[in-house]
Amino acid sequence: MFWSSALVLGLTHLCLSTPLTSKRLDTDDLLEKHSWAEVPRGWEWVNKPDPESIIQLRIGLKQDRVDELISSLYEVSTPNHNRYGKHLSKEEVDVLVAPHPDSVEAVESWLLHHGVDPTDATFRSSSGSWISVLVSVSKAEQMLGTEYGLYHHPQSSSYVVRTLSYSLPRELHQAISVVSPTTYFGTLRSMRATSFVEADISDQVADISATVPSSCASRITIACLQALYNTSGYIPSATDSNSLGVVGYLGEYANRNDLQTFLTRYRTDAVGTAFETITVNNGEDDQSEPGVEANLDIQYTVGLSYPTPNIYYSTGGSPPFNPDSETITDTNEPYLDWLNYILANDTIPQTFTTSYGDDEQTVPYDYAVSVCNLFAELGARGSTVFFSSGDSGVGGGDCLMNDGTNTTLFQPAFPASVTAVGGTTGNSPEVGVSFSGGGFSRYFGIPSYQADVVAGYVSSLGSEYSGLYNTSGRAYPDLAAQGTSFSVIVGGQTYSVGGTSASSPTMAGIFTLLNDYRLANNQSSLGFINPLIYANSGGFNDITSGSNPGCDTNGFTAVTGWDPVTGLGTPDFVKLQAIVRA
Structure with a gap:
């Protein structure tokens, strides 16, 4: 999963946050972030969820100096390097993965535009690179230019609310790495x-x-x-x-x-x-x-x-989600919850x-x-x-x-x-x-x-x-x-x-x-x-x-x-x- 320094440099445009070029955020200029060509194998569409049901939207902001984090990771992990074994503290890591201030401002402006107060976030990572907010399904659909569906995974009896694609305002692609739950269909039950x-x-x-x-x-x-x-x-x-x-x-x-x-x-x-x-x-x-x-x-x-x-x-x-319930309860994201x-x-x-x-x-x-x-x-x-x-x-x-x-x-x-x-x-x-x-x-x-x-x-x-x-x-x-x-x-x-x-x-x-x-x-x-x-x-x-x-x-x-x-x-x-x- 970890890649070489050369590859990191080659992927800089994919992995790093950069200052936004404009303070104005055009929320109508949506650009697709990710989509599936078909419903992921093993899952089947059930119906539309209640538009007023509440989901926890997790927003991962691009980390401004993640290239330095990867470089540090290799240096402290490589024998014979003068930094070998000199691991970073939590505070030092937080500095490297913190988003650019312009990215934070853009994301918070986007939330406020949609009537979501960022000060009401249910979770903020200490670095500021992750924020979670509670929104209705209809609100999330408006924010992400998408439609959510209730999907069933018969093999594991899982029900989840997910999308087959989602979009963000064009300028936010410079600020946001990922939003979930969207197109990742993994759940605790369907993981092997x-x-x-x-x-x-x-x-x-x-x-x-x-x-x-x-x-x-x-x-x-x-x-x-x-x-x-x-x-x-x-x-x-x-x-x-x-x-x-x-x-x-x-x-x-x-x-x-x-x-x-x-x-x-x-x-x-x-x-x-x-x-x-x-x-x-x-x-x-x-x-x-x-x-x-x-x-x-x-x-x-x-x-x-x-x-x-x-x-x-x-x-x-x-x-577990009850498909007859009016409240969506199973929007869990494996890995993210434990890692954060x-x-x-x-x-x-x-x-x-x-x-x-x-x-x-x-x-x-x-x-x-x-x-x-x-x-x-x-x-x-x-x-x-x-x-x-x-x-x-x-x-x-x-x-x-x-x-x-x-x-x-x-x-x-x-x-x-x-x-x-x-x-x-x-x-x-x-x-x-x-x-x-x-x-x-x-x-x-x-x-x-x-x-x-x-x-x-x-x-x-x-x-x-x-x-x-x-x-x-x-x-x-x-x-x-x-x-x-x-x-x-x-x-x-x-x-x-x-x-x-x-x-x-x-x-x-x-x-x-x-x-x-x-x-x-x-x-x-x-x-x-x-x-x-x-x-x-x-x-x-x-x-x-x-x-x-x-x-x-x-x-x-x-x-x-x-x-x-x-x-x-x-x-x-x-x-x-x-x-x-x-």
């Missing part, structure tokens, strides 16, 4: 959690005396991961300054009793350890409804990082893991860039962010484009290109698991840190899959970890769970230990790790077999070096200790 329950397993305790317990051939526990990734002898000590955040959606709740059962069976020295739950945007913490995804995440992050503090962010939205919440905090965890995502093509480009810039803020402040790479290989379903052409192409994931974690299976040796998401973005170009390894892989493919993927796109995954047969306690019972949802929290747990190691040695946290890991691939176990089929193809193949199935490979904690301490 990248985990699935496998066949039932017996309830055994691993033999931790073996180098790699024999039971790990059929199921994964904490002991298996400690042995595979060489963390067994490490005891964290910087627990007052280090923490790990798990971001949860979909009404998934991490259960405290299940965690104790899990620790009793698989990490006895950690029994009694608790995690903190923070609710975001009306999230809940219903201990009577343990979630498979949430329990998988928290059981393995706690189990691997103990005694480091863990925080589970239960990220909600509005209650966490960035408003002065102190944030050094490591995060998230196991939810969309197909990149379902996310409007301007929305994707805005979310990307928010993740850049996290990285600049010293946080490492892991995302599951997805469970559909190079693409699930028919892989048809949604631009009206019905062209079949590989479908990259979003936002798996922050630091994306693919999946492996087995241990003698580990191989890339067939569902491991991987590929090449069509939105973001190859960053400089991975240019050489990606070019080498693309060259090795020759004409294979020519035209099905973007040869110059940001490639993922970056790393990989086990992704099958994880023993998870849910409602007191043991389940076998698979997916890159298991891989991402595993990686987060290991890098939390690496952050602990640095902090204990009076160094900074690692932050955005991609430049570091691509310059030090020797810290990982190279995975050289496996493939990720999809789109009626065999998909990509794991090879020596980086590949779009397992990235640079799986972690070796001891080798990485030497790298991050240098």
Whole structure:
């Protein structure tokens, strides 16, 4: 998701805010901001919403110095740079992402013209780059030159109010990056959690005396991961300054009793350890409804990082929309709510893991860039962010484009290109698991840190899959970890769970230990790790077999070096200790 400095300069006209050339705002001179050629696949139009229903309109203003933010991100994240590890404070980041004063004036004038008092905003980010206001559907339609519809997503039973296109006064295109809810149809319910329950397993305790317990051939526990990734002898000590955040959606709740059962069976020295739950945007913490995804995440992050503090962010939205209601309640925007919440905090965890995502093509480009810039803020402040790479290989379903052409192409994931974690299976040796998401973005170009390894892989493919993927796109995954047969306690019972949802929290747990190691040695946290890991691939176990089929193809193949199935490979904690301490 993050791009090279050269690409940033090339995209300046798309990403930066510039002073408006005129104080007069012609609200009648509308220019389209984004549109879909057809209703996004999986959704169907139901009817027109009540024009007096209220929605929360989120306005993302263009960030005046975001090029400096990206430059700073790379400088503080690149080994051997004189700024390496010198992460920015919240206040320093806010200065770089604040909109130009002329942009603020133009947006507020636009709101006032439509009878919306900007002082009544329900939310303003500390930098001023995001503002939320409550307006009626009819008012939003007037402001955006559009028509809203009520749409249904039968697979997830979601109802949302969205548009197929929206426009802004021509001059506001210089001031506004994105407005939502508009054309992004993702919701908490329609986002995919990248985990699935496998066949039932017996309830055994691993033999931790073996180098790699024999039971790990059929199921994964904490002991298996400690042995595979060489963390067994490490005891964290910087627990007052280090923490790990798990971001949860979909009404998934991490259960405290299940965690104790899990620790009793698989990490006895950690029994009694608790995690903190923070609710975001009306999230809940219903201990009577343990979630498979949430329990998988928290059981393995706690189990691997103990005694480091863990925080589970239960990220909600509005209650499910009732199509017979006169009040629109489900206009929630995934990613935006949690990102704006966490960035408003002065102190944030050094490591995060998230196991939810969309197909990149379902996310409007301007929305994707805005979310990307928010993740850049996290990285600049010293946080490492892991995302599951997805469970559909190079693409699930028919892989048809949604631009009206019905062209079949590989479908990259979003936002798996922050630091994306693919999946492996087995241990003698580990191989890339067939569902491991991987590929090449069509939105973001190859960053400089991975240019050489990606070019080498693309060259090795020759004409294979020519035209099905973007040869110059940001490639993922970056790393990989086990992704099958994880023993998870849910409602007191043991389940076998698979997916890159298991891989991402595993990686987060290991890098939390690496952050602990640095902090204990009076160094900074690692932050955005991609430049570091691509310059030090020797810290990982190279995975050289496996493939990720999809789109009626065999998909990509794991090879020596980086590949779009397992990235640079799986972690070796001891080798990485030497790298991050240098």
